Amino acid sequence: MKEVKERKYTTEIVKDYCEEYRDMPSKTLARMILKNHPLDFEKLESVRTLVRRVRNERGVPEISETKHLTRTPKQIQQARQQKDWHDIPETDYEELAPYEIPSGNNRILSLSDVHLPYHDPKAIELTIEYAKKHLNPNVIYLNGDIMDVYQASRFTKDRRLRDLAGELDITRDFLDYINEQFPKAKKYYKIGNHEDRWESYLKSKAPELLGIDEFQLSILLRFGEKGYQLIKSKQFVFAGKLAILHGHEVFAGFGGQVNPARTIFTRAISSTLIGHHHRTSEHTEKDIRGNIISTFSQGCLCGLRPDYMPHNKWNHGFAFIETEKDGGFQLDNLRIVKGKVR
Template sequence: MPRPNITDEEYELIREARKASGVVMAPGPAATADKLWKQGMARRAGVTLDELAERFGSDEPWDPRVASQNESYGAVPGIDDGLEIGELREDVVCEVTSERTGIISDAHWPFHDLRRDGSGAFYGAYMTALQAMKDADVQTIVLNGDMMDCYQLSAHEKVEVKRSWKWELDVGKKMLGHLRRFFGDGVRIIYREGNHEERFARYLARKASELSGTLELPELLGLREHGIEWVGQRAKMTIGKLWVDHGHEWFGGGGVMPARNFRMKALDNILVGHVHRTSQDLIRKPLDGSFIAGWSVGCLCDLNPHYAARNGWNHGFAVVELAKDGTFVVQNRVIMDGVVR
């Protein structure tokens, strides 16, 4: 016999009648949504739902049949150790104090610009940038976001036949291992999460939210094994008086002059990647005579992918020289035809 359709109000009337006779029923759909919202409030406050009800002035007892309603979320070990999906680390600042820091971004492994010649030697913008930074004797390398593409985890339509996520992950691990070997153990390497790395957490949130918090991209990439630091959840970064972002943290795109747009948004010295274009903008403040500037750094990926076959991208990297007083010099380099300019 099919179950009759009743409204939330009718359900609650039946529930109250049965409750008066000692029979407990679970709340109806609307009430369940309200309970779930209150559970979330209780979890964040670290109190039980009964305590939350008292704070809101409710005299209605919670239904004992609803799972976990009388459990104190704050008492569960580790429940508040991490962040929820979408929460940010705005209070965290990664400080880079090295005299010379190399910055690369947007390699989009495994679609980076790297090839072999007839003798088996590597060439392309990716290796050109690494060699130039090594020649500059940098003490810190900042992988400033979107080093991985995470193509298979994208919500976009897959118009190209690519290999599996496992293959992408294996390529990423090999590239990180190569970076450590290439620069040696004495160089600090910082991997900053970009919007493409964020695809991993977004995928889990869409497809397997139950696994969130148990699978972390830095662990899958083996960063600890290579002594590579992870800066995630849009935390801030500074090199002296220079702010460094990937670029996706800011609302809007790069526009005609990305460096100017980001400098105007930040109201301070800022360097970003993300837009795949090299640009620089500087302005002198008329009242105190000081300067603020913006830089956008070129990419190290394939310049003609299927999804953006015609674009204005260019290859590039940056080296930042830092003085003891926090002032700095940015060498924002372009790679053209395999040559650093």
């Protein structure tokens, strides 16, 4: 009797959601219900099945108050035989929509590859001083790999170096520092491939924690409290006619390109700025209509001679973008050489 009452209760929950979100796909609605009622439901497929029964979708038996949600293998086989296979199955594909930086936010300072706590303090100081004196940005765009996430990487780690808690602390301090230097500017934080290490770590070492808000990197770094807007990993961002990517969206690995800007041109065929390669480069071509397409890679703000790659082609640098009302833009791809911004 208790089991029947519980089924009545959960069915009423699902009915309420189905009534309010009539046009939402069943699987998407099931995810919402499971997230909002984790104590009432255990598995996504059970919720999805109940949603489909409430909606009386084809191929799913109607609700019975005395029938449990799970079915025996024989019942499943019978349902498959009775199913109308002309129906197109529901897809799991979800597209990550690009983000458009609002037109009023037209003076964008892009900082990439800081790799806290392996940053270069002098390079950061020169960048901030130059931006405050000459650029007056109204947007600070942290373009990925701001945090190194060293201890959560898949590579062999030196446990004597800074722990993950220390990395989180110093990254939060850096976000506070940026807020102090540019209190009125809009702030964005793009998830790069190094920040991706955190979710990869959870997937392999602690999958039970996936989906719990408190373990999301944006919560751990307190984006909401500090006023930073999250830009997801692999999410495209546009500032007028310029695409801004970290670089891991289109590059399978790190390094190897003679000219990263030339390589991103061949893959994007659109005006694009990337970080990721720790190098300042530029490439410009005209299309058949005479339109100019320019691509850029910006320098980094981390140490230039890490133990794992003491010889490289890296350089310190940052980028400044000024967008126009028609979507056009001007981009200064600046280097830091011998203590001077050039």
